[in-house]
Amino acid sequence: MIRVVLADDETVIRAGVRMILSADPEIEVVAEAGDGRALVELVRAHRPDVALVDIRMPELDGLAATAEIRRAVPGTAVLIMTTFGKDSYIARALADGAAGFLLKTGDPREFLLGVRAAAEGGAYLSPKVAARVIGELAGGRMARADAARERIEVLTRREREVLGLVGAGMSNAEIAQRLHLVEGSVKTYVSTILGRLGVRNRVQAAVIAHEADLVERG
Structure with a gap:
């Protein structure tokens, strides 16, 4: 019998996944x-065989929970499930030792195969996720994006906002107008950002902003 612990902050989702798993007589949600x-x-x-973990939950999100479970109970395999398919989620989940990544919007049979x-x-990776991983790894984008997101962790929320606008090609004056700041404050923010990121100029900072997905599309 495969013993599973199921986690999702939405009761309806848990009920749906439990129903899917109940179709296999060898799987038990404990x-x-x-x-x-x-x-x-x-x-x-319970020390189950598998933990099915939603990526967005209160108290501790699925990614942090995955890392903690892998440290505390290495015998339990962790499968991440989500409606989201962002590259950063995939890269971090796999880096933290997750055994797979399931999309809630995928074929229900994927849950049985994954478990x-x-x-x-x-x-096990949902086919859509697998295709993305292969494509992104081929181009190296996942690694660069993950590295960029780690670099911007030293920035405050406001500094990230400014960096995103630098990445969009805005001048200090335009950023000041957008964020309702005085231009001198923006200049200080930019200088601080360059120092914390360890880059020499706005162009290098803008590259990091794009790789970290801080720049608004459109």
């Missing part, structure tokens, strides 16, 4: 959680 912290505690208590694969020590 516990459910509505937040990441409760999930980790349940995994510690079985993870329980057997393998890995």
